[in-house]
Amino acid sequence: MNILDKERKLKSLLTQLETMEDDILIVSIKQKIEDYKHTAMTNLTAWDRVLLARHQNRPTAKDYINYMCDSFIELHGDRLYRDDGSIIGGIGEIDGIVVTIIAEQKGKTVDENITRNFAMPHPEGYRKALRLMQQAEKFNRPIVTLIDTPGAYPGIGAEERGQGEAIAKNLYEMSHLKVPIIALVIGEGGSGGALALGVADQILMLENAIYSILSPEGYASILWKDASKASAAAESMKLTSYDLEELSIIDGIIKEPIGGAHYNPTQTFEKTKQTIIKELLALKSIKQSDLLQKRYQKYRKIGFFQRFNYDNLGGIKR
Amino acid sequence: MNELVKAFETRKKEAKKAKYLKVKQNYKHAVDVPKGLYEKCPKCKETVNMTHMKKTLFTCKHCNEHFRMRAVDRIRLTVDSGSFVEKGLGFITLNPLFNEGYDEKIKSYQERTKLDEAYIYGYGEILGNPCVIGVMDSYFLMGSMGSVVGEKVTKSFEYAIYKQLPIIIFTASGGARMQEGIFSLMQMAKTSAAVKQHSNQGLLYISVLTHPTTGGVTASFATLGDIILAEPGALIGFAGPRVIEQTINETLPEGFQRSEFLLEKGFIDQIVDRKEMKQTLSQLLHYHKKVMG
Ligand SMILES: [Zn+2]
Numbered sequence: 001m002n003i004l005d006k007e008r009k010l011k012s013l014l015t016q017l018e019t020m021e022d023d024i025l026i027v028s029i030k031q032k033i034e035d036y037k038h039t040a041m042t043n044l045t046a047w048d049r050v051l052l053a054r055h056q057n058r059p060t061a062k063d064y065i066n067y068m069c070d071s072f073i074e075l076h077g078d079r080l081y082r083d084d085g086s087i088i089g090g091i092g093e094i095d096g097i098v099v100t101i102i103a104e105q106k107g108k109t110v111d112e113n114i115t116r117n118f119a120m121p122h123p124e125g126y127r128k129a130l131r132l133m134q135q136a137e138k139f140n141r142p143i144v145t146l147i148d149t150p151g152a153y154p155g156i157g158a159e160e161r162g163q164g165e166a167i168a169k170n171l172y173e174m175s176h177l178k179v180p181i182i183a184l185v186i187g188e189g190g191s192g193g194a195l196a197l198g199v200a201d202q203i204l205m206l207e208n209a210i211y212s213i214l215s216p217e218g219y220a221s222i223l224w225k226d227a228s229k230a231s232a233a234a235e236s237m238k239l240t241s242y243d244l245e246e247l248s249i250i251d252g253i254i255k256e257p258i259g260g261a262h263y264n265p266t267q268t269f270e271k272t273k274q275t276i277i278k279e280l281l282a283l284k285s286i287k288q289s290d291l292l293q294k295r296y297q298k299y300r301k302i303g304f305f306q307r308f309n310y311d312n313l314g315g316i317k318r
Numbered sequence: 319m320n321e322l323v324k325a326f327e328t329r330k331k332e333a334k335k336a337k338y339l340k341v342k343q344n345y346k347h348a349v350d351v352p353k354g355l356y357e358k359c360p361k362c363k364e365t366v367n368m369t370h371m372k373k374t375l376f377t378c379k380h381c382n383e384h385f386r387m388r389a390v391d392r393i394r395l396t397v398d399s400g401s402f403v404e405k406g407l408g409f410i411t412l413n414p415l416f417n418e419g420y421d422e423k424i425k426s427y428q429e430r431t432k433l434d435e436a437y438i439y440g441y442g443e444i445l446g447n448p449c450v451i452g453v454m455d456s457y458f459l460m461g462s463m464g465s466v467v468g469e470k471v472t473k474s475f476e477y478a479i480y481k482q483l484p485i486i487i488f489t490a491s492g493g494a495r496m497q498e499g500i501f502s503l504m505q506m507a508k509t510s511a512a513v514k515q516h517s518n519q520g521l522l523y524i525s526v527l528t529h530p531t532t533g534g535v536t537a538s539f540a541t542l543g544d545i546i547l548a549e550p551g552a553l554i555g556f557a558g559p560r561v562i563e564q565t566i567n568e569t570l571p572e573g574f575q576r577s578e579f580l581l582e583k584g585f586i587d588q589i590v591d592r593k594e595m596k597q598t599l600s601q602l603l604h605y606h607k608k609v610m611g
Contacts, residue, residue, distance in 0.1 A: 153565075154556070155566055156566065160583050163557065164536030164537040164541050165536075168506075171511070172511070172514050175510060176511075192503070195507060199511070213502055223417065223496055238499055238500060239499075299504065300472065302508055304465045304501045305412050305465045307410065
């Protein structure tokens with residue numbers, strides 16, 4: 001039984017509750033609901049978290065922005081080709097701190113998903129992001145990115161306009177932007193499409209967000225030649241927030257309510273807001289040269305391998 | 319995590335026994351491509367004498383199709399004889415996700431290619447011009463970038479900074495290495511940051527895209543060169559053609575994602591024939607020579 005099945009069971013208990021009139025029964029079923037939440041809906045598997053990260057009702061980037069910012073002005077376009085709806089960007093004020101926010105935006109309806117392209121950006125989306133980040137650098141504004149994408153869009157137009165180059169340029173420039181950057185994965189952190197907004201001083205994840213090199217379905221079909229093994233793939237890929245924190249890839253986790261962020265969005269937004277304020281203040285106090293040095297070292301040290309140092313032998317001739 | 323440490327220690331012991339340096343010196347000749355003495359060119363279907371491949375620079379003498387090349391051959395054909403000194407030795411690939419069969423896979427590729435990983439780099443001179451040269455080997459697990467390749471690419475940039483030298487990288491890769499999961503993905507950020515460090519020093523980076531260069535390598539250091547060259551007919555792109563076809567549900571046009579297509583779209587500086595490569599590189603290095611004093 002995965003989390004979605006459990007959610008359905010919870011829903012049926014809740015509908016039972018609505019039709020009930022007997023007070024004693026109500027108390028007992030309320031107790032049953034609480035027990036069910038605490039026993040069945042905690043200790044999630046990696047696959048459960050994949051399902052929650054992609055959940056239909058999961059809050060999207062705009063929901064976070066609306067809650068966290070006292071005010072927000074969206075800025076459009078890459079100045080080269082067009083405005084990409086799958087990435088939104090702009091300037092906002094969080095608790096008195098003016099920041100540039102860049103976010104991958106999923107749609108909530110079919111129509112919105114068409115304009116948002118299911119949050120799968122084209123090169124122009126990444127170039128818009130870079131334009132706004134460089135603008136933030138000019139005006140010494142910290143940057144907050146919200147990551148939620150299945151991946152960069154694989155299509156003819158995207159290739160023609162240099163998807164690879166656009167992503168690479170963001171990684172390259174973000175590694176040396178002179179303002180603090182916080183990246184927060186709120187849902188799906190899909191591969192290079194996510195990383196292109198993910199080079200930061202602090203990388204955070206919501207508890208049920210995922211971050212991986214490709215989808216579990218893709219992993220299972222490429223490495224195991226069987227896409228139906230996606231749930232097993234999710235377990236071994238180390239894509240949950242807890243796995244990634246253990247591997248020191250990310251710096252922190254923002255807890256979600258039982259059942260996922262959509263069970264209590266306001267609580268999730270508030271926690272997120274407080275965490276971001278805290279991190280912004282901490283990063284603002286770091287000297288610029290130290291900040292850049294730290295950011296470089298942060299990525300420099302990622303890798304899992306062993307080495308014997310043969311350098312002192314002077315290398316070998318071929 | 320304890321399990322990881324245990325696996326780490328096992329690989330360390332094994333690697334101590336393996337003696338990588340010796341394996342490397344046994345290198346003889348190209349693998350894979352020349353299965354027999356004569357092969358059919360995949361493009362023009364003419365018969366090609368595979369024993370003369372080195373003379374023809376691994377191209378078809380009938381249609382000039384550029385075949386894939388091993389990293390070691392590439393270095394021999396590019397740098398002045400005797401000038402290459404390999405750096406960054408002794409790396410051992412590990413299996414962070416405990417992917418079944420991955421350790422064995424690595425070992426079998428190491429035996430077949432006589433390389434420890436899909437990327438080698440070192441110091442070299444091209445017609446007398448000193449540089450750092452790095453080459454990816456697509457015969458090693460499709461030249462995919464895992465922790466070790468990412469680390470070595472990064473180190474090659476750092477070595478170039480240390481020596482204040484220009485760097486040339488020949489890319490050939492299927493992208494990030496899936497078996498190493500998130501660690502592979504992060505190598506994209508690491509290598510791109512290293513390019514930036516090198517660039518900040520005012521040093522030259524020439525990237526040469528060869529067949530095939532896709533995925534995470536295209537989306538990181540491959541497309542960040544000050545000057546980007548490509549070999550004719552090379553497949554270069556972010557998403558693989560099959561993935562695109564599945565997504566948009568139609569077949570792709572002829573020549574899509576090939577070097578000529580990228581040149582037309584404005585993403586590479588020039589397509590350089592293999593015969594001209596050494597000359598072109600040396601000329602570019604010459605233009606960027608730092609005047610002393
Ligand atoms: Zn031919």
